[in-house]
Amino acid sequence: MAKEAKNDPKELTVEQKLKALFQLQTMLSEIDKIKTLRGELPLEVQDLEDEVAGLSTRIDKIKSEIDELKSSIAAKKIEIESSKVSVDKYKAQQDNVRNNREYDFLSKEIEFQTLEIELCDKRIKEFAVDEKEKSDELEQSVAILDERKKDLDQKKNELDEIVSETKQEEEKLREKAKVLETTIEPRLLQSFKRIRKNSRNGLGVVYVQRDACGGCFNKIPPQRQLDIRSRKKIIVCEYCGRVIIDPELAGVELEPKVEKVEKTEKAGKK
Template sequence: MAKKNPTDLTVEEKLKALYQLQTYLSAIDEKRALRGELPLEVQDLEDELAGLNTRLEKINGEIEDFRVAVVQKKGEIATAEASIARYKAQLEEVKNNREYDTLSKEIEFQSLEVELCNKKIKEAGVRVEEKQKELEEAQALIADREAALKEKRTELDDIMQETRDEEEKLKNRARDLEEKIEAGLLRSFKRIRKGARNGLGLTVVQRGSCGGCFNKIPPQRQLDVKMHKKILVCEYCGRILIDPELAGVKPVETAEEKPKRKRAVRKTAKKAESDEDAGEA
């Protein structure tokens, strides 16, 4: 049997196909809702761990820089102390005051260099201790986040395992059905569905109102929806409208209005007296 062209479908057939597609897609949404915020929580933890690991690398790099600086300063101290020893030895062989003053100034300068290097080494030591504390805090935080991530992934995997097979079946059914729907109509349906808060691109008319936004639909438009002569949308929310009978949904009956009881009008005492006087006359 030749496959029916989507453009040859009647309005009723198009609406039925869209409603069935909406049913499949809503079921898929429900499966995904079961996962809740878990995928986002897993992603947030992964991003946080990536940031923490980058921070860890930075701290380790800073600690290494301080240690290299300490080694460098110790080398400078050794050089300065060697110079001081040499200058002191030369002091014993000076021949005039000028040479003595020059050597004394060099010794003083090198001594200041040694003091400055020792100060830098001490400061670097303090900074290394601070960075070590930051490193330990970061490592503890990473361990905590890794444990939380493992727990969330396990929870997500369990839920995924429960819903994956059924969700895949629904996706296959939806894809098969989409091939039977006119391309332009399908694009419009998906666009409407994407913009709808509850994911409904097509909705049933119930109690004279749109099932998506619950706004009242004019009687004439309700009649047009029942006639199935063309695809109609809600003038408020833009969702495609379908009547309950075509969708196979039991219509919700509106509450019948209770007949209004006539209120008895009581005659006032004055009015009663007037009536009696008129009778006597």
């Protein structure tokens, strides 16, 4: 039962809560450093993956358009052959007409089919030009895709190498952080995470530095400094919202205030 009480966040003193928060902050900062080592590589890999996916989709679309153009050319060639058959048939019928009206009708049909052949030839040439342009575009897109794939493989290898070097350390830190989070009451933990997310340097807990907040460096009133040192309640900076602890709790030894010492010595001499 005693062990369970120790693990219950509600049973922790304010000082223990502050220590737990600072330890969690330290672990998360180490994880941030590991992420910094990876630099922009994850974003570069993501951008290249998106570009490769976009190019692949574009290439598929161009191929589909080329297939449609080829089908259109084939269809027009079939129409030409059909029109040629009709022309030959009408010319043969002209040899056996019984009057001028039939001859004129067949002549108009021959003319119409001839125009159809010319129109199909024109459309075939247009489709052929479009097909050539699409084929050139396809060739260029495939070349760009090959280059991007090479870049992606290189960036992935670089990222995998860095990740493999730091993965074990990061996993250990994350595991410890998870365990530590269970000792902090949910509301305080949620507040800490929100503050940390909104701060540029990712710090949700800071200690007093030269009578000022270690996060935004705004001066802290003397009475508030006493409250921080007493560790009786959780104090947050009224300017940046970070949780403030005293340096001793953070395990930091600050330099003595030399200026005040010098002034005191000079006053004593006078």
